[in-house]
Amino acid sequence: xxxxxxxxxxxxxxxxxxASFPERLFSVAELAQVLHLNAPTISKVLKALGRHxxxxxxxxxxxxxxxxxxxxxxxxxxxxxxxxxxxFGLTECSATSxxxxxxxxxxxxxxxxxxxxxxxRVLDDVSLADMVxxxxxxxxxxxxxxxxxxxxxxxx
Amino acid sequence: xxxxxxxxxxxxxxxxxxASFPERLFSVAELAQVLHLNAPTISKVLKALGRHxxxxxxxxxxxxxxxxxxxxxxxxxxxxxxxxxxxFGLTECSATSxxxxxxxxxxxxxxxxxxxxxxxRVLDDVSLADMVxxxxxxxxxxxxxxxxxxxxxxxx
DNA sequence: ATTAAATAGGACCAATATAGTTCTGTTTAA
DNA sequence: TTAAACAGAACTATATTGGTCCTATTTAAT
Numbered sequence: 161x162x163x164x165x166x167x168x169x170x171x172x173x174x175x176x177x178x179a180s181f182p183e184r185l186f187s188v189a190e191l192a193q194v195l196h197l198n199a200p201t202i203s204k205v206l207k208a209l210g211r212h213x214x215x216x217x218x219x220x221x222x223x224x225x226x227x228x229x230x231x232x233x234x235x236x237x238x239x240x241x242x243x244x245x246x247x248f249g250l251t252e253c254s255a256t257s258x259x260x261x262x263x264x265x266x267x268x269x270x271x272x273x274x275x276x277x278x279x280x281r282v283l284d285d286v287s288l289a290d291m292v293x294x295x296x297x298x299x300x301x302x303x304x305x306x307x308x309x310x311x312x313x314x315x316x
Numbered sequence: 317x318x319x320x321x322x323x324x325x326x327x328x329x330x331x332x333x334x335a336s337f338p339e340r341l342f343s344v345a346e347l348a349q350v351l352h353l354n355a356p357t358i359s360k361v362l363k364a365l366g367r368h369x370x371x372x373x374x375x376x377x378x379x380x381x382x383x384x385x386x387x388x389x390x391x392x393x394x395x396x397x398x399x400x401x402x403x404f405g406l407t408e409c410s411a412t413s414x415x416x417x418x419x420x421x422x423x424x425x426x427x428x429x430x431x432x433x434x435x436x437r438v439l440d441d442v443s444l445a446d447m448v449x450x451x452x453x454x455x456x457x458x459x460x461x462x463x464x465x466x467x468x469x470x471x472x
Numbered sequence: 473a474t475t476a477a478a479t480a481g482g483a484c485c486a487a488t489a490t491a492g493t494t495c496t497g498t499t500t501a502a
Numbered sequence: 503t504t505a506a507a508c509a510g511a512a513c514t515a516t517a518t519t520g521g522t523c524c525t526a527t528t529t530a531a532t
Binding site for chain 3: 503504505506507508509510511512513514515516517518519520521522523524525526527528529530531532
């Protein structure tokens with residue numbers, strides 16, 4: 161359905177909050193409280209983010225999570241990679257090969273892959289730091305900048 | 317999971333095939349045979365595409381489907397709109413409002429909406445005609461053209 | 473040393489979404 | 503009149519996802 165999973169959305173929200181106080185250690189309980197989310201769910205998300213080294217964790221009493229690196233160095237695409245269990249791609253065939261019967265005589269697979277890489281680039285270009293402040297995103301600014309569309313499709 | 321549904325994928329394949337022979341009328345049976353897909357599924361897809369006026373249909377014996385307009389005037393985004401039942405958007409909250417408890421104090425919703433509009437633009441910029449020939453897509457060419465990324469995130 | 477506060481990992485269940493099928497009806501050329 | 507074709511809608515099975523829970527393990531504080 162062209163949606164990111166809820167866990168990815170939660171993860172982005174959590175990381176965005178953490179990015180506002182860099183270096184600080186956050187416990188699951190605290191994050192759950194301030195973000196109005198369920199602790200077990202947040203915990204699940206943070207564990208996955210930890211495995212993908214987007215956050216670092218400190219175990220034991222007084223432990224918690226912190227961003228593993230600067231917010232400018234974490235992209236939305238990386239968050240997606242960490243929390244979606246399917247590999248990145250708008251279609252299965254363009255993310256993984258050998259999963260579709262008709263892959264042989266499919267004309268559009270290569271084009272899906274091209275589309276993927278463009279979308280991917282957009283998402284790679286948005287950093288956590290961009291998510292903290294509601295300013296125009298880099299990709300957006302760039303696209304808006306070019307005045308006239310070189311091709312038109314009926315707007316909707 | 318950031319995937320387009322299989323029906324959308326099928327729809328794109330079907331439309332791409334039809335775009336190779338503009339004006340021609342295709343029956344479900346023929347499309348099923350040449351594309352190696354199940355007739356009932358293709359039928360379902362074409363009905364939906366018809367409702368959204370991407371194809372026109374002729375009923376009765378010798379009937380079938382044809383593109384409703386030129387392939388250059390049909391975008392991938394339009395196909396997605398026709399075949400996905402959820403409205404376009406990477407997150408639910410950014411596609412529809414009032415569906416999330418924490419919408420009030422959510423900091424990132426506006427940014428998701430901005431990301432949506434960028435991705436949307438990419439998909440709106442790819443036409444069926446682009447899907448027929450495996451040449452670089454317009455959006456891709458544009459992004460590749462800009463030499464240096466203005467921000468870097470660790471590549472993966 | 474013991475306890476309590478934390479994270480780690482994994483299994484599990486329930487709800488939802490998707491894919492695919494089938495059935496009934498309508499249209500129209502032969 | 504018949505058969506080929508689309509239209510719409512309901513239905514079922516499967517897969518995915520969201521969410522919870524349980525059992526370790528780690529570590530600061532008492």
